[in-house]
Amino acid sequence: MEALGIANIQKWFVIGNFSNEWLPEASFENYIFVAYPMVYMALHPLAAALNDTLSGEGSRAGFMLSRRGKELYFPEGGIVAQGQEACGSALNATLGIALEDAENPLCLSSIADAVSLPSRAVFSYAPSAGVLALRTAWVAHQRERNPALRFPVSLPVVTSGLTHALAIAARLFADEDDEVMLFEPAWDNYQLLFGSECGARLRPVPLFHGGSLNVDGLRSALNAAGNKCILLLNFPNNPTGYTPTDAEARALAVAVRERAERGADTVVLVDDAYAGLVYEQGVFRESMAVLLGDLHERVLVAKIDGASKEEFAWGLRIGFLTFAGKGLTEAGMHALEQKAAGAVRASVSGSCNLSQHLLLKAFASPEYAAERRAHAATLERRYHACVRILGERRRHDLFEVLPCNSGYFLCLRLTDGILADRVRLLLLERFGTGVIALPGNLLRIAFSAVPEDQIALLFSNIVSACEEASGT
Ligand SMILES: Cc1ncc(COP(=O)(O)O)c(C=O)c1O
Incomplete structure (x- = not known):
């Protein structure tokens, strides 16, 4: 050897x-x-060293990595790292950027004048793992928003949006033919990310059973899965806008723990894209990561979150990938961060520096917290307008409203014989109204994007299109 x-x-x-x-x-x-x-x-010896750290851990993280995950490392000692070491040198000839003087990038004023941030924050590269101040600030925000997040978590690695964080998580953990359990309906991009890109097999579990979260269905799927599986959770759910009740969330965590106690490993990917947008009492308001991140040595959590929805900054393309797991030491968490940073380096090299500094600037603003609350309240009012109008509707034979209590969306399951895509096209052609048709004869309605005073018209158009499509 x-x-x-x-x-x-x-x-x-x-x-x-x-x-x-x-x-x-x-x-x-x-x-x-x-x-x-x-x-x-x-x-690579650096990958081997990270793997050694992870397999020497109390947690099973090292064994849960995919083949590609085992090969990943961050090139310590490489160009990026050497450049960072030279930061602050009087004469710095390491950087792959052009400098005007020791301080400032040789940038175009026609760009610089549009942004009120120092040119270094706008034009130079950010570190592959992200701007340290932002990574630290994000953990602090997550602890504030999730008071039960009292156990150690890694420093978040900054990604170019949540999709990128999911792609890195898929690369780290999903091998060909690995099973990925997820509730259905689900965001359609998961199929591309885990199925097409990694060759993993998606195992959908119906989200609801009798109007409640289908915890028993998930438990059976977890029981039937092999010794390693990936569980992908997304609450508030896209497309239904459902988040588990407190009791359902706890029951779900019990199902994951039971699997671990039987000696099987689970990587839980917690996609918190719509975190914090919960509109009903009794609904679990924190990330599922708080129930799973310190649960058992055989449960490893990767929390995926970011600015897109949480900070109402979709196009800034800032996401975060954070790791937690019982028995995962600081060294183990750092090894996972290094692997994730290596995946960033190998895909986009680093996430947008300007976006990261814009977020930091927002966090420091005295208006920031109130602005976020006001936007969340706007979405909440739109949600309640939907609930009120749907509750008042006359034609109950046209569709069923799927359970919904949070997020951006709600789903209507159209009655058999009324085809969702036909209704979508009628809405576009005859009513100037856009909605999404999904498998399962669903219409997804983004109430997040419709002003409150137009929600009645939106549903009146939907009812008219359904009537037309059904011939009534
Ligand atoms: C459930 C879910 N996860 C992740 C994402 C991706 O977010 P981003 O735009 O930051 O890539 C979305 C976007 O619609 C989403 O609905």
Whole structure:
């Protein structure tokens, strides 16, 4: 083994395990058996070192990485890192940017004049893992917004939007044929991210059973899954706008713990895109990460969140990827951050520096908190207008409203025989109204985007289009 440049058997397993076989407590012979038919591939020593840190952990994080996740590392000592070390030198000839003087980028005033931030914050590159002040501020915000987040979490790695954070999580954890459990209906991009990009198999579980969260359905799916699986949770849910009640959230966490206690590993990806937008009493108001991030050594949480919806800044393209897990030490969390930063470096190199500094500027603004509250209240009023109008409607035979209590959207399941896409097209052509038709004969209504005084008209148009499509 040493002759192959491989320091120990565990690394050899890491290099050789392309079989997707699960060998939880594999013996020396198992490793040989798995590695024997494999094509040898060099593992970068930095990746091997991160893997060593993770497999020496109390948590099972090292074993939950995908093959590509095991190969990831951040190039410490590379160009980016050497450039960072030289930051502040009187003469700095490391940077891949053009400087005017020691301080300022050689930038175009026609761009600089449009932004009231120092040119360095606008034009220079941000570190691959993100601007440190923003990463620290984001954890502080998350702890404030989730008072039960009292256990250690990693520093968030900044990504170019939540989709990018999900893509990195998929790369870190999802191997071909891995099972990804998720409630359905779900955001359609998950199929591309996990299915098309990683070859994982999506296992949808119906979101509702008898008007409540289908915890039993999820428990059965988790029971039936192999020794490693990925659970993808998204509340408030896109497209239904549903968030579990307090009791449902706790029952869901129990189902995950039961699986862990049976000796199976679960990577839980918590997509908190619409965090904080909850409009009814008794609904779980914190991230599911608070119930799962310190639950069991066999449960690893990757929390995906960001500025897009939480800060009403969709086009800034700032997301965050944060790790937590019982038994995960500071060194283990740092190893995961390094791997995620490596994935950022290999995809977009670094996220937008201007966007990161705009957010930091907003966080420091005395108006920031009140502005966020006011926007959330606007969405809440629109939600209640929908609930009121749908409650008053006469034609109950046209559609059923799926349970909804949060987020941006609600879903109507159209009665059999009234086709969602036909209604969508009628709405566009005859009523100047746009909605989304989804599989399951659903119409997704983004009440987030419709002024309160037009919500009655929106639903009146929908009812008219449904009547027309049904021939009544
Ligand atoms: C559930 C969910 N996750 C993630 C995203 C992606 O967010 P971003 O625009 O930051 O990539 C969306 C966007 O619509 C979403 O609905």
